[in-house]
Amino acid sequence: MESSDLSPSVKNILLLDSEGKRVAVRYYSDEWPTNSAKLAFEKSVFTKTLKSNPRTEAEIAMFNNNIVIYKFVQDLHFFVTGGDDENELILATVLQGFFDAVSLILRNTVDKREALENLDLILLCLDEIVDGGMILETDPNLIAGKVASHSMDADATLSEQTITQAWATAREHLSRTLLQ
Amino acid sequence: MAQPLIKKDDDRDDEADYSPFLGIEKGAVLQEARVFNDPQLDARRCSQLYSSVLFRTDLGLFRVDSGYYQAFVSAESGRNLYKGQIEATEVFFAVTKLFQSRDIGLRRMVYLMIKELSPSADEVIIVTSSLMKDMNSKTDMYRANAIRVLCRITDGTLLTQIERYLKQAIVDKNPVVASAALVSGIHLLQTNPEIVKRWSNEVQEAVQSRAALVQFHALALLHQIRQNDRLAVSKLVTSLTRGTVRSPLAQCLLIRYTSQVIRESGGNTQTGDRPFYDYLESCLRHKAEMVIFEAAKAITELNGVTNRELTPAITVLQLFLSSSKPVLRFAAVRTLNKVAMTHPMAVTNCNIDIESLISDPNRSIATLAITTLLKTGNESSVDRLMKQITNFMSEIADEFKIVVVEAIRSLCLKFPLKYRSLMNFLSNILREEGGFEYKKAIVDSIVILISDIPDAKESGLLHLCEFIEDCEFTYLSTQILHFLGIEGPKTSDPSKYIRYIYNRVHLENATVRAAAVSTLAKFGALVDSLKPRIFVLLRRCLFDCDDEEPSEEPFDINSVPKEIKSQPLAEKKAPGKKQPTGAPPSGPPSPDDAYEKLLSSIPEFSGFGKLFKSSAPVELTEAETEYAVNAVKHIFDSHVVIQYNCTNTIPEQLLENVTVIVDASEAEEFSEVATKPLRSFPYDTPGQIFVAFEKPEGVTAVGKFSNMLRFIVKEVDLSTGEAEEDGVEDEYQLEDLEVVAADYMLKVPVSNFRNAWESMDPNGERVDEYGLGPRESLAEAVSAVINLLGMQPCEGTEVVPNNSRSHTALLSGVYIGNVKVLVRLSFGIDSSKEVAMKLAVRSEDENISDAIHEVVASG
Structure with a gap:
């Protein structure tokens, strides 16, 4: 990690299930060098945020000199961690980018099962948001566009893809509602 | 692929418990793995398999030794999992085959996989x-990702080869490609700075990019390239703050760089205006919240920030306080909290908004709100604030409570007049549930307040006293006891703490008991008026300890022979003894109680009246002799009963009709009146023999008794345990026993010697001086006289400080006939160790005073 750097930095992004187990995680800081340290951090984050219910607005907590911004949907818990000097709103933007991108990728059926079925896309999504702690992209449409591009015609532009995708999502939603 | 891709490893079963994928067949995975080699590659299936491997490596199942990776593989998510070791090289080679695929998504997974596997140079x-x-592909996504992968795995040599492409990529018209190159540049700067620094021109061009994120990445890289050149950074900031930076992230960066330049330039310009302040201030009007906040935070952190500079920043933060977004409220109140430490007045305007955050569902925000208010509150708002906090405390976690406690402590130090309500608050939360760190924070705070606010001392100490009554933390109990020992004696009424401390002696573990005893000792040493009471208590502490080791018990009631029925001990005071007033009741039962019961159960002695005193046992035999005998002298008004406690230590012998033949020729005033022999005295069963003497009433008769054990001894057949019918009469000489003046004196302490002395009639006082001759030391002389008199030393005066030339000992006691006696002994020692003593005696009966002098004169 760039020590003398003033750039906003993300320490990790976590996607856990409703029991605190991993769906996908990415660490960019050597603060948790071992797997057990990572698991311990995830457990502590999960436990400490469990009581809150951030379904509409992202919530924030601070522990062990880290800021954690989090948001839940269905049985998925999204977390973004940064240092305690970090601009909370920047971290919140990263979380929102990740959250919305996943929603786009999973076509609004955002739950654990769907996430695991599309784990490759979620991992690509994480890869497009942060690179080695440096924020790469926070716009959910651009992130989802880059990830989803492989199922699209390579010549189609990113913006077109997102619109197409949005239509597909909407159509799927509608049919599902009708079938119920 | 000749070798199997996967090797099974059963040792890692516990890891499997963690996975949502359980129960995969090895065969299935191997089959899945074959998709890598399938000429008709199913891209999506490959991709899913890859993500599974990645996913598991995500779990941290990394390189177990040089070439192997511990990995879990799930083929079809949600259902299958295989766990085992994957040989990294094998996976890597398999991955390379996938370059044949033209599927973008799969190619991306390959990139991800390569990064994840961090291949060796050969690979x-x-x-x-x-x-x-x-990297030269027409597909932008290939280009961008290939750059990121190459830069991640590359070394210096390879980097020079691809440098040309990277420079081009930085100014690529596709923002994704440009960003990939710039971010890679940021990472490479750590390992290959000299190469990356050559890209300055391209990076500078990218700073002007219309793409938001490219500008952000370019600015970050440019700043890092130039960060050691202060002038260059200053120029960069100057030009950019005038221009338009589009991306909010880049704007945040620029604010940080600007703050750094301000910090390093130091001081204001001549006009008093801070350079770049206008820029920071203008950022407060930016449309992106993250920029507004970054600027507000930067302003509050300026060195020596003035109130005028602060005001606009505080204003925007105040707006954030009522935002619907928790993150915004948190960021704002956290910043204001920091400002409140140095500029509490600047935050006061926000107090109403902050107060409404006390009930914020996010407890982090609520805690920050509380602690901010505690810093900015004025004296008149303290009580109202405390009320709000009281409701709030039960809802938050210990770590937040600690923050609140610390804030309350500083508030109390700021407004010492408010100590009462703040101290009450602390004592209330001290009584509630809480972990060690929390309780420690409260105790520490009370201790600090006691030390800093004299008025708070008494109530604070009592709160601590009450706390240790029910404190589960040994560390805190001992700390508090230690603190009480320092502060307690200095209070107006130290005696009120004694009860709390003494209770700890009985009810706690050894560590706390020890602390309590040492605290008692401190009270005794520092408060003269408490000394006698403390001595009583400390002596009981000694007794307590003895009580735990029965072998040292002077008398064991269980040793009473069966023919004399022993009665259960009742826990009551010996009626003949006067307890000092004010001392806590209920010590362990005095041996006198047991003796009294024992003696009163023997008809021959029932007419002797009230037992005045029983001496400590005196050994009449050497250790480890055939028969072990010690004697206890029981003193009655006109009788003395000698109780011989005997043990037969010879297994082969049964003794019968055991008596003690007492020769009282050297005890003229005594005449034997009764004897209580032991009929049967088998091996190892303690037995008692009693011999009673009459003496003139009211006379403190002294004398020496010589004792002989007489008995019939019968041989015992050890195999059958039966004794022979005929025995032989035998005798066994015991050592002499003396009845001395001290036997007529009870050690009874007084609570305040001076008061007791002065309340005694001075006419009954007898004073005389004695030469004690050459002695070993002053201390030895003092202790000899005290032992001679058998009285209770008061106020620690039995202890003679080292190298003292003179000493005064104060003694108290009750003489037979229940006459209270007080003695003042003044000693002096000269260079030839000759000790002189002045003895002053006061008692209720001047004859007794005379008697005491006689004791000393004849001693």
């Missing part, structure tokens, strides 16, 4: 050509 060569081809 890198295999993929380099493919990656370099992708």
Whole structure:
């Protein structure tokens, strides 16, 4: 990690299930060098945020000199961690980018099962948001566009893809509602 | 692929418990793995398999030794999992084959996989050509990702080869490609700074990019390239703050760089205006919240920030306080909290908004709100605030409570007049549930307040006293006891703490008991008026300890022979003894109680009246002799009963009709009146023999008794345990026993010697001086006289400080006939160790005073 750097930095992004187990995680800081340290951090984050219910607005907590911004949907818990000097709103933007991108990728059926079925896309999504702690992209449409591009015609532009995708999502939603 | 891709490893079963994928067949995975080699590659299936491997490596199942990776593989998510070791090289080679696929998504997974596997230099060569081809691809996504992968796995040599492409990529018209190159540049700057620094021109061009994120990445890289050149950074900031930076992230960066330049330039310009302040201030009007906040935070952190500079920043933060977004409220109140430490007045305007945050569902925000208010509150608002906090405390976690406690402590130090309500608050939360760190924070705070606010001392100490009554933390109990020992004696009424401390002696573990005893000792040492009471208590502490080791018990009631029925001990005071007033009741039962019961159960002694005193046992035999005998002298008004406690230590012998033949020729005033022999005295069963003497009433008769054990001894057959019918009469000489003046004196302490002395009639006082001759030391002389008199030393005066030339000992006691006696002994020692003593006696009966002098004169 760039020590003398003033750039906003993300320490990790976590996607856990409703029991605190991993769906996908990415660490960019050597603060948790071992797997057990990572698991311990995830457990502590999960436990400490469990009581809150951030379904509409992202919530924030601070522990062990880290800021954690989090948001839940269905049985998925999204977390973004940064240092305690970090601009909370920047971290919140990263979380929102990740959250919305996943929603786009999973076509609004955002739950654990769907996430695991599309784990490759979620991992690509994480890869497009942060690179080695440096924020790469926070716009959910651009992130989802880059990830989803492989199922699209390579010549189609990113913006077109997102619109197409949005239509597909909407159509799927509608049919599902009708079938119920 | 000749070798199997996967090796099974059963040792890692516990890891499997963690996975949502359980129960995969090995065969299925191997089959899945074959998709890598399938000429008709199912891209999506490959991709899913890869993500599974990645996913598991995500779990941290990394390199177990040089070439192997511990990995879990799930083929079809949600259902299958295989766990085992994957040989990294094998996976890597398999991955390279996937470069044949034209599927973008799969290619992306390959990139991800290569990054994840961090291949060795040898392995890198295999993929380099493919990656370099992708880096020049027409597909932007290939280009961007190939750059990121290459830069991640590359070394210096390879980097020089691809440098040309990277420079081009930085100014690529596709923002994704440009960003990939710039971010890679940021990472490479750590390892290959000299190469990356050559890209300055391209990076500078990218700073002007219309793409938001490219500008952000370019600015970050440019600043890092120039960060050691202060002038260059200053120029960069100057030009950019005038221009338009589009991306909010880049704007945040620029604010940080600007703050740094301000910090390093130091001081204001001559006009008093801070350079770049206008820029920071203008950022407060930016449309992106993250920029507004970054600027507000930067302003509050300026060195020596003035109130005028602060005001606009505080205003925007105040707006954030009522935002619907928790993150915004948190960021704002956290910043204001920091400002409140140095500029509490500047935050006061926000107090109403902050107060409404006390009930914020996010407890982090609520805690920050509380602690901010505690810093900015004025004296008149303290009580109202405390009320709000009281409701709030039960809802938050210990770590937040600690923050609140610390804030309350500083508030109390700021407004000492408010100590009462703040101290009450602390004592209330001290009584509630809480962990060690929390309780420690409260105790520490009370201790600090006691030390700093004299008025708070008494109530604070009592709160601590009450706390240790029910404190589960040994560390805190001992700390508090220690603190009480320092502060307690200095209070107006130290005696009120004694009860709390003494209770700890009985009810706690050894560590706390020890602390309590040492605290008692401190009270005794520092408060003269408490000394006698403390001595009583400390002596009981000694007794307590003895009580735990029965072997040292002077008399064991269980040793009473069966023919004399022993009665259960009742826990009551010996009626003949006067307890000092004010001392806590209920010590362990005095041996006198047991003796009294024992003696009163023997008809021969029932007419002797009230037992005045029983001496400590005196050994009449050497240790480890055939028969072990010690004697206890029981003193009655006109009788003395000698109780011989005997043990037969010879297994082969049964003794019968055991008596003690007492020769009282050297005890003229005594005449034997009764004897209580032991009929049967088998091996190892303690028995008692009693011999009673009459003496003139009211006379403190002294004398020496010589004792002989007489008995019939019968041989015992050890195999059958039966004794022979006929025995032989035998005798066994015991040592002499003396009845001395001290036997007529009870050690009874007084609570305040001076008061007791002065309340005694001075006419009954007898004073005389004695030469004690040459003595070993002053201390030895003092202790000899005290033992001679058998009285209770008061106020620690039995202890003679080292090298003292003179000493005064104060003694108290009750003489037979229940006459209270007080003695003042003044000693002096000269260079030839000759000790002189002045003895002053006061008692209720001047004859007794005379008697005491006689004791000393004849001693």
